[in-house]
Amino acid sequence: VVHASESVSDQTSSRELLVDLTGVGRGRLAAELERSLREAIRSGRLRPGVRLPSTRSLAVDLGVSRSVVVEAYDQLAAEGYLATRPGAAARVSDLSAAGPGGGAGGGSAPVPRSSGGRPAPPTRPAPTPVGAADPALSPARPGEVDLRPGSPDLAGLPRATYARAVRRALATLTDAELGYGDPRGLPRLREALADYLGRVRGAVVDPGDLVVVNGFAQGLVVVSRLLAGLGVGAAVVEDPGSFHTSGHLAAQGVAPAPVPVDAEGLDVGAIGPGLRAALVTPAHQFPTGAVLSPDRRRRLVEWAERVDGLVVEDDYDAEYRYDHHPVGAVQGMAPGRVVLGGSTSKTLAPGLRLGWLAVPPALSADAAGHKRHIDIMAPVLEQAALAELLASGAYERHIRRSRARYRGLRDVVVEVLAAELPGAVVRGTSAGLHLLVETPGVGDEAAAVAEAARRGVRVVGIGPHRHRAGPAGFVLGYGHLPEPALRRALATLAAVVRGAAG
Ligand SMILES: Cc1ncc(COP(=O)(O)O)c(C=O)c1O
Numbered sequence: 001v002v003h004a005s006e007s008v009s010d011q012t013s014s015r016e017l018l019v020d021l022t023g024v025g026r027g028r029l030a031a032e033l034e035r036s037l038r039e040a041i042r043s044g045r046l047r048p049g050v051r052l053p054s055t056r057s058l059a060v061d062l063g064v065s066r067s068v069v070v071e072a073y074d075q076l077a078a079e080g081y082l083a084t085r086p087g088a089a090a091r092v093s094d095l096s097a098a099g100p101g102g103g104a105g106g107g108s109a110p111v112p113r114s115s116g117g118r119p120a121p122p123t124r125p126a127p128t129p130v131g132a133a134d135p136a137l138s139p140a141r142p143g144e145v146d147l148r149p150g151s152p153d154l155a156g157l158p159r160a161t162y163a164r165a166v167r168r169a170l171a172t173l174t175d176a177e178l179g180y181g182d183p184r185g186l187p188r189l190r191e192a193l194a195d196y197l198g199r200v201r202g203a204v205v206d207p208g209d210l211v212v213v214n215g216f217a218q219g220l221v222v223v224s225r226l227l228a229g230l231g232v233g234a235a236v237v238e239d240p241g242s243f244h245t246s247g248h249l250a251a252q253g254v255a256p257a258p259v260p261v262d263a264e265g266l267d268v269g270a271i272g273p274g275l276r277a278a279l280v281t282p283a284h285q286f287p288t289g290a291v292l293s294p295d296r297r298r299r300l301v302e303w304a305e306r307v308d309g310l311v312v313e314d315d316y317d318a319e320y321r322y323d324h325h326p327v328g329a330v331q332g333m334a335p336g337r338v339v340l341g342g343s344t345s346k347t348l349a350p351g352l353r354l355g356w357l358a359v360p361p362a363l364s365a366d367a368a369g370h371k372r373h374i375d376i377m378a379p380v381l382e383q384a385a386l387a388e389l390l391a392s393g394a395y396e397r398h399i400r401r402s403r404a405r406y407r408g409l410r411d412v413v414v415e416v417l418a419a420e421l422p423g424a425v426v427r428g429t430s431a432g433l434h435l436l437v438e439t440p441g442v443g444d445e446a447a448a449v450a451e452a453a454r455r456g457v458r459v460v461g462i463g464p465h466r467h468r469a470g471p472a473g474f475v476l477g478y479g480h481l482p483e484p485a486l487r488r489a490l491a492t493l494a495a496v497v498r499g500a501a502g
Contacts, residue, residue, distance in 0.1 A: 011051045011089075018045070021062050029064050030071040031325075037072060038202060041081050041092055042332070048094035052082070079202065079328045080297040093298060095333050140458045145489040147459045149287070149434035149477030152346050156402060161394050162348075162385065169384030177380060183372035184364075185212025185356075186383040192390035193356055197340070200396070201318065202328025204335040209364040211371050212378045214353040216314060217248055219341040220279075223312050224252030225370040226339075226363055227277050235312070236278035238266055239467040242286045245279060245314060258467035261285055265292035268299040276309035282330050283318035287436050287465050287475040289428015297330050304337040310360075315342040317432040319399045322407040326431075336360045339367075344386065346433055347399055354382055402479075406433060409478045409486060416487055420494035423501075427473075436462060438473035441501030445472040448500040455496065457489045 019036045021029055040046040052058070055073060059066040073090050076082040084090045140146040177186065184190060190207035197203040213219045227235065232254075237246040239258035246256040257275055260267045265285050271278070280300065282292035292300070304311045313330050321327070331340035335358075343355030359367040371377065389395040410430065417424055417437055427436040442448050445461035452459050462473040474493065478486055 012046065013053060017053070017058070019062065021064060029068045030075070033062070033064075033068060034072040034075050037076055038079075038081055038328070038332070041076075041095070042204065046092050048092050050092045051089040052091070054089065075325070075327070077294055078291075078324075080294040080301075080330075080333055083294075093294075095298075095301070144453075144456050144458050145481065145485050145492075147457055147474075147476050147478070147481075147489050147493065149460070149475050151350060151477060151480045152348070152402065152433060153405065153480045154349055155480075156405070157349050158394070158398050161389070161398070165385040165388035165392070165394070166381065168388050169381055173380065173384050177384075181377055181380065182368075183377045184208075184210060184368045185378055186380060186387060189383045189387040189390075190356075192387045194358075196390050196395070197329070197342075197358060201315065201326070201340075201342075202332040203340055203358060204332050205340070205358040206361070209359050209361050211357045211359060211364070211367045212383055213341075213343075213355045213357055213371060214375070214378055215345055215350070215355045216316075216341045216343045217244070217355075218353075218374065219339075219343075219355055219357045220245060220248040220312075221252055221374060222357060222367050222370045223279075223339055223341070224249055224254045226359075226366055227254055227310070228252075229366060230276070230310070232276045232310070234275060234277070236266070236271055236275050236280075237467075238280060238285060240287055240462055240465040240470065241279075241467075242281070242314075242316075243464050245286075249279065256467075260468070261288055261290060263290055264296050265290045266296060266300065268296050268303055271303060276307045277312065278304070278309070279312045279314060280330075281314045281316045283315055283327060284321070284429065284432040286314075286316055287434060287462060289432060289435055291327055291429045291431070292330070297333065300330065301334040301337060304334065309337070310363075311338045313338050313340045315340060317346040317434075318342070319347055320403050320406055320432050322403070322410065322430040331358060336362065339363075347395070347402070352382060354378065354386055406479045409481070409483065410435065412483055412486060413476060413478050413490060416490040417494070420491060421497055424497070433479040434475055434477045436473055436475055438462075438471045439497045439501070440471040442472035442497055444500065445474075448472070448496050449474075451500070452493055452496045455492050457492045457496075459493060 017040065019033060021032055024032045055066050055069040059069045073082060073084060077084045081093055082090045083093050187207065189212060190210040193210055194205040194207040197205045211222065213222060234255040234257045235249055236259045237256040238261045240261060250256055257272065259270050265282060266280050278300065280292065282297065284291060300311060311330065315329055318326050329340050331338040337360065339360065340358040341355065344352050357367060413435060414426055417426055421439065423441060425438040427438060445463045449459055449461050459474050462475055465475065
């Protein structure tokens, strides 16, 4: 055990880190080191600005290879906990402005019920009028190949495992649990989720602050009502960004205020005055595939603190990162400022309509109240089944297996596009269930979409997800298709693109 001294000065020695890796399996060393350091930073035991030992000396002191320490430092830097520069010691980032939750950081800053300034007007109205059919959600016709994003491999749902979980759920639900219950959801599911989100997403979640919802879409209804209660009438949305999620906000009366996204994710510095809420996809931006950079993560949290606002983190397909293990949730840096939303739509199936919100403690009772007024609570059998899957490890096993498959399919898309459309640009990190391919030569994206449909391939352009003009392109979902069908559909799309480009 490396022992700690109570006060940590500017330079820590390995002894002061209080990290103990004895008994940790080789494959888990980096993850365990990373977890210990993250915890020490969050709790305030490692203070902002403190220099960490060099990777070499810490490796020697802990008796592990240097690559273990490098991996842990890299991950924490990617998540914004550490600031690193080549040739300089890694330093603990300043999260204090963000009001880190838990421990010595002073707890979560509540979001008071002031109405704040008038929100900036949106630069364009709701992208999808309420009541209009959504072309991206209508089912593909028989014989069509569907390249639209949004679905995992539904044929891969582990039905036998799920059936066992449902059977066990039925056997273990008490009579009382079959009645009207806590609007936040079944306690056993919230406990399993809090554990999972802490372990896998680096989130700081108390089961009491979780609300089980019918997919992230319903989570956005709850969020919209929270915002209304705070007097917030507009929310930053990413541009380009999901027209589904901004549409859900708009339908609830929260005006989307688009802010540009670049290769580092949301350009936080471009958020205009008067705004106090932001809906973001930090883990894998939809649709560009960018991962929110460490600097932007810090700025986002600082912005939320400065404007006394709220970040809504859509943890969209965060489970699937192919080059690296997933970057932790921004929520872990500022649990008092971030609502973390997730669902089983990209891990199991969208039709299950199961999701969750981890809500800042100051707002969680209100969130539970809104859920109660929407539909009392989420269906209990599904909740108990998901609790079973989480507790047995079957959920994570399924994700691991799916990840390998999706990674292979993503590689196929990149390979086919490189061969068939050398002028096209594939955007985004190697992650998730979709990628954006920009095809600047295409003059009329909508016409290309229609032509692809005529040839039996359903695609969506990036146009509907844009608020400002930008290059033409297509948001391709690949996780749900068998490889041969995927290859054929991509070849057809490439032919359409070449034709459209003249
Ligand atoms: C970026 C993004 N996040 C979340 C969702 C909603 O997911 P859920 O099925 O959990 O409601 C969508 C759905 O279209 C989406 O585009």
